[in-house]
Amino acid sequence: MRTSRPDQPFRAVxxxxxxxxxxxxxxxxxxxxxPYDDGTDHVRFPPLERLPNATKLPSPLPxxxxxxxxxxxxxxxxxxxxxxxxxxxxxxxxxxSADENPLFNNVNLAFVGQTITHYHVAEWLxxxxxxxxxxxxxxxMKAYAGDETLHSVxxxxxxxxxxxxxxxxxxGLLQFSMYKPVSHIGFGYGRKDNSRVEQGxxxxxxxxxxxxxxxxxxxxxxxxxxxxxxxxxxxxTFSYGxxxxxxxxxxxxxxxxxxxxxxxxxxxxxxxxxxxxxAHILSRTIDVSTLFEFKSPVVExxxxxxxxxxxxxxxxxxxxxxxxSRTPVFVVGxxxxxxxxxxxxxxNLDHARYKAAMNSLKSWYLYSPGENVRVPSEMLVxxxxxxxxxxxxxxxxxxx
Amino acid sequence: xRRLPRLGSSATxxxxxxxxxxxxxxxxxxxxxxEIALTSATQPHSVPRQRHQVWANRFQSQRRCLSSAPPPPAxxxxxxxxxxxxVDTQNIQLSASQSRRRLRARLPKTxxxxxxxxxxxxxxxxxxxxxxxxxxxxxxxxxxxxxxxWWDNPAHWGPSKNYVGFGLQEKVMDAALLQVLARKALVExxxxxxxxxxxxxxxxxxxxxPAEFRMAELVRISSKEILVAEDGSPTMAQHDVYxxxxxxxxxxxxxxxxxxxxxxxxxxxxxxxxxxxESWDRNWKAASIExxxxxxxxxxxxxxxxxxxxxxxxxxGVRHMGGLLSVLVKPPKALKLAELITTKSLLPTLPNVKIYxxxxxxxxxxxxxxxxxxxxxxxxxxxxxxxxxEGYGAAVEKKWVTGN
Amino acid sequence: MGVKAVHRITxxxxxxxxxxxxxxxxDFHYCDWAGSSKGMNGFIKSILPKFAAAHPQIEFTxxxxxxxxxxxxxHYINGRDKAICVRNLEPLQILKKVELLRxxxxxxxxxxxxxxxxxxxxxxxxxxxxxxxxxRV
Numbered sequence: 001m002r003t004s005r006p007d008q009p010f011r012a013v014x015x016x017x018x019x020x021x022x023x024x025x026x027x028x029x030x031x032x033x034x035p036y037d038d039g040t041d042h043v044r045f046p047p048l049e050r051l052p053n054a055t056k057l058p059s060p061l062p063x064x065x066x067x068x069x070x071x072x073x074x075x076x077x078x079x080x081x082x083x084x085x086x087x088x089x090x091x092x093x094x095x096x097s098a099d100e101n102p103l104f105n106n107v108n109l110a111f112v113g114q115t116i117t118h119y120h121v122a123e124w125l126x127x128x129x130x131x132x133x134x135x136x137x138x139x140x141m142k143a144y145a146g147d148e149t150l151h152s153v154x155x156x157x158x159x160x161x162x163x164x165x166x167x168x169x170x171x172g173l174l175q176f177s178m179y180k181p182v183s184h185i186g187f188g189y190g191r192k193d194n195s196r197v198e199q200g201x202x203x204x205x206x207x208x209x210x211x212x213x214x215x216x217x218x219x220x221x222x223x224x225x226x227x228x229x230x231x232x233x234x235x236x237t238f239s240y241g242x243x244x245x246x247x248x249x250x251x252x253x254x255x256x257x258x259x260x261x262x263x264x265x266x267x268x269x270x271x272x273x274x275x276x277x278x279a280h281i282l283s284r285t286i287d288v289s290t291l292f293e294f295k296s297p298v299v300e301x302x303x304x305x306x307x308x309x310x311x312x313x314x315x316x317x318x319x320x321x322x323x324x325s326r327t328p329v330f331v332v333g334x335x336x337x338x339x340x341x342x343x344x345x346x347x348n349l350d351h352a353r354y355k356a357a358m359n360s361l362k363s364w365y366l367y368s369p370g371e372n373v374r375v376p377s378e379m380l381v382x383x384x385x386x387x388x389x390x391x392x393x394x395x396x397x398x399x400x
Numbered sequence: 401x402r403r404l405p406r407l408g409s410s411a412t413x414x415x416x417x418x419x420x421x422x423x424x425x426x427x428x429x430x431x432x433x434x435e436i437a438l439t440s441a442t443q444p445h446s447v448p449r450q451r452h453q454v455w456a457n458r459f460q461s462q463r464r465c466l467s468s469a470p471p472p473p474a475x476x477x478x479x480x481x482x483x484x485x486x487v488d489t490q491n492i493q494l495s496a497s498q499s500r501r502r503l504r505a506r507l508p509k510t511x512x513x514x515x516x517x518x519x520x521x522x523x524x525x526x527x528x529x530x531x532x533x534x535x536x537x538x539x540x541x542x543x544x545x546x547x548x549x550w551w552d553n554p555a556h557w558g559p560s561k562n563y564v565g566f567g568l569q570e571k572v573m574d575a576a577l578l579q580v581l582a583r584k585a586l587v588e589x590x591x592x593x594x595x596x597x598x599x600x601x602x603x604x605x606x607x608x609x610p611a612e613f614r615m616a617e618l619v620r621i622s623s624k625e626i627l628v629a630e631d632g633s634p635t636m637a638q639h640d641v642y643x644x645x646x647x648x649x650x651x652x653x654x655x656x657x658x659x660x661x662x663x664x665x666x667x668x669x670x671x672x673x674x675x676x677x678e679s680w681d682r683n684w685k686a687a688s689i690e691x692x693x694x695x696x697x698x699x700x701x702x703x704x705x706x707x708x709x710x711x712x713x714x715x716x717g718v719r720h721m722g723g724l725l726s727v728l729v730k731p732p733k734a735l736k737l738a739e740l741i742t743t744k745s746l747l748p749t750l751p752n753v754k755i756y757x758x759x760x761x762x763x764x765x766x767x768x769x770x771x772x773x774x775x776x777x778x779x780x781x782x783x784x785x786x787x788x789x790e791g792y793g794a795a796v797e798k799k800w801v802t803g804n
Numbered sequence: 805m806g807v808k809a810v811h812r813i814t815x816x817x818x819x820x821x822x823x824x825x826x827x828x829x830x831d832f833h834y835c836d837w838a839g840s841s842k843g844m845n846g847f848i849k850s851i852l853p854k855f856a857a858a859h860p861q862i863e864f865t866x867x868x869x870x871x872x873x874x875x876x877x878x879h880y881i882n883g884r885d886k887a888i889c890v891r892n893l894e895p896l897q898i899l900k901k902v903e904l905l906r907x908x909x910x911x912x913x914x915x916x917x918x919x920x921x922x923x924x925x926x927x928x929x930x931x932x933x934x935x936x937x938x939x940r941v
Contacts (some may be wrong), residue, residue, distance in 0.1 A: 038763070038767060038772055038776065039776050039786035039787060040763055040786070040787050041787070045758065045761060045763070045764075046758070048756055048757075048758070048760070048764055066751075069751065069752050069753055069754040072751035072752045073752040076752065086751075162769050162770040163766075163769045163770050163771035163774070164769075164770040164771055164773065164774055165770060166770040166773060168767055168768075168770065168772075168773070169768065169769060169770035170768045170769070173768075173769060173770075175770075
């Protein structure tokens with residue numbers, strides 16, 4: 001990228017785009033020295049901050065991070081350690097769509113952050129709910145560390161975004177462009193040909209997803225929402241609040257959160273990173289039982305009992321009221337021998353049986369050794385207790 | 401602002417091209433005609449009339465000969481109308497250089513830059529091109545050169561024409577320096593008053609207006625001992641008065657036409673002034689200045705030395721030197737809150753605090769979030785003013801809306 | 805496939821894990837000349853440095869607004885803001901207003917009728933008429 005000149009010592013000249021690279025460095029330096037012409041009266045309203053000709057730069061210079069009150073307040077609000085410099089935090093707020101130069105955007109930090117976050121979320125979910133089916137595992141992962149969630153995390157931190165990225169923008173604002181076509185970088189194994197999967201010519205099963213695809217079991221470089229409508233370029237320029245802009249904003253916010261996690265890990269180490277994830281991501285809550293969607297719960301429950309050598313499940317009516325009324329209520333329990341696996345209340349007998357079967361399955365799948373389970377990463381701390389093997393399930397129920 | 405030349409004699413006025421049009425419209429080869437045109441230009445209303453005639457191609461005798469055809473003989477009706485055209489035709493035969501020499505001899509000595517050399521257009525007969533067709537009328541012809549705006553150029557004005565004020569051009573604002581200068585003014589005023597009261601016969605050519613003062617002189621004169629009498633009237637020892645008057649009269653009055661020197665500020669830093677001020681005892685401030693002569697000289701000297709004009713309304717209430725100083729020395733302007741806290745507070749050192757020295761405008765807010773560059777671009781693309789309304793204010797907009 | 809997943813996201817619980825103060829920014833506007841800003845100017849000079857040092861998580865901006873009454877504007881994480889005019893108030897009265905803005909959540913003011921609101925489900929469960937011994941009528 002850089003052309004080294006033997007007669008000149010190395011100079012920190014910013015080349016942020018390919019067009020800037022073509023310019024002579026001296027020329028660029030003089031252009032940057034010119035005051036930023038904003039078309040206003042500089043005598044009546046002297047500039048509040050002496051900016052270089054900042055419209056030329058895609059993102060603010062790192063040294064401006066030290067003068068941004070917004071950034072300092074964000075640093076304190078997240079209780080980030082002093083070891084983490086403001087410049088790094090400022091860099092964590094520059095999305096790839098604002099600045100394509102990897103030396104100035106947050107892609108690298110976000111990659112580190114995503115890896116660490118996903119590791120901690122995955123190990124925590126696995127130890128806490130060892131029997132979760134893989135699809136629910138993916139959904140739970142996404143519920144904790146997906147783009148949408150991290151977007152709301154960033155919003156809850158009070159991260160504000162710039163209307164349009166640029167060198168004159170406050171460093172404390174998240175910088176991304178909603179309208180710049182940027183190839184979204186996903187982390188994971190991409191498939192050779194996504195269209196074949198789409199056409200149904202290549203099978204994409206669960207086992208397959210474990211191998212390929214990203215940590216949420218989603219194809220790399222393939223946005224499910226894109227199928228709805230791809231806006232034309234003119235629409236993209238003048239419309240606000242579309243699916244696309246929302247997705248772009250979510251991606252940028254999520255990348256910023258991941259980059260902050262990454263920078264905490266990079267500057268302050270493993271334990272600080274883990275504590276940060278626990279405090280901001282794992283402390284959030286979701287009722288995992290609401291993630292399930294069963295197709296044929298009665299059959300699935302029968303298979304489960306067969307596999308586990310339980311007696312076959314039998315549905316029994318526990319109590320009822322108003323059978324001939326407008327609003328009958330049936331309470332149905334599912335029994336395996338003398339053990340009640342689950343029960344449910346519904347307005348008709350079939351529905352009650354289905355619900356009871358679902359509840360039985362959920363109570364199986366949502367087995368948990370406890371709230372505060374030990375996770376493997378605790379063993380990385382010096383002088384930790386000996387590891388007790390954690391419960392591992394043999395796998396989900398497969399039926400035809 | 402167009403400046404008018406201050407000239408002593410009417411001859412120069414006549415020689416100077418007051419109106420470039422009158423000069424340019426003269427026949428190029430004859431400068432004598434130019435003279436005549438100029439003399440006529442001094443008469444009221446003649447210039448516009450001539451100009452009109454020239455444009456209408458009726459001012460035949462003085463028509464600018466840009467054509468190869470010989471100038472047509474002036475017809476009698478125009479001759480009757482035109483006062484300037486009854487020129488002795490013999491004079492036209494005079495050569496240009498001859499008349500220029502005569503003209504130059506008539507000019508008085510001046511430091512004004514006067515346009516002297518004039519390039520002449522070849523006569524129609526001298527143009528070798530056979531296809532050249534002379535213009536019949538000046539209308540629509542391009543105007544080249546000329547003396548329009550000659551006197552708007554400051555380089556054409558001599559230094560003697562510059563305005564030199566009596567007081568110091570740049571007012572002395574420092575408190576200590578003002579007090580030192582006020583004391584110098586008092587010393588000099590006492591000396592001048594003594595001379596005014598004819599106590600002293602020497603130093604007849606005392607000039608009360610010297611303005612250049614060097615450090616040593618400033619210290620020497622302002623440090624003269626001022627004796628304050630019982631009734632408050634200040635006096636000085638006789639030899640001090642003589643020395644002061646000598647210092648004042650070191651410069652002869654300015655001769656006629658000579659350039660006055662510009663008053664120069666004191667060669668003293670505020671720190672030195674403060675030191676000097678502290679070396680004196682304070683009773684000079686109790687000196688009474690109720691004597692009109694003393695007061696007159698004092699105020700005049702203060703204006704000359706410091707540039708401050710003390711208004712009469714304030715002077716009425718002033719009885720002694722201390723009162724005068726309180727009028728003269730203004731207390732320093734109160735600091736703005738933003739300046740105060742940036743210098744004297746913990747606030748600017750905090751990283752989460754931002755202090756703005758001026759109002760944060762909507763444009764600033766847009767700039768901080770990066771939207772301003774988009775707004776600017778879109779406005780420029782549409783040819784609209786970036787800030788302000790550029791003459792299309794609320795009233796104009798209302799007119800558009802209501803359709804009036 | 806047996807089980808399909810529903811797409812949902814987690815809910816944040818501020819204070820559990822990390823606490824984020826809901827007031828993220830405060831603007832202080834004053835006038836150098838007007839008398840109604842006298843108390844505000846005193847507040848900015850004497851009290852604000854300590855207050856700002858004690859609250860590093862809030863961004864403070866101090867800017868003049870000539871010929872206007874002094875105003876404090878609090879900006880909140882939920883995107884709303886609250887403005888309080890502090891004309892003719894003493895510095896200590898202004899401090900009270902600043903503390904009010906700091907402690908506010910940014911939500912619109914509403915009447916709280918239930919003492920506890922929670923997103924957690926009830927520990928005791930919901931009473932059911934179909935379980936237990938039933939009621940004899």
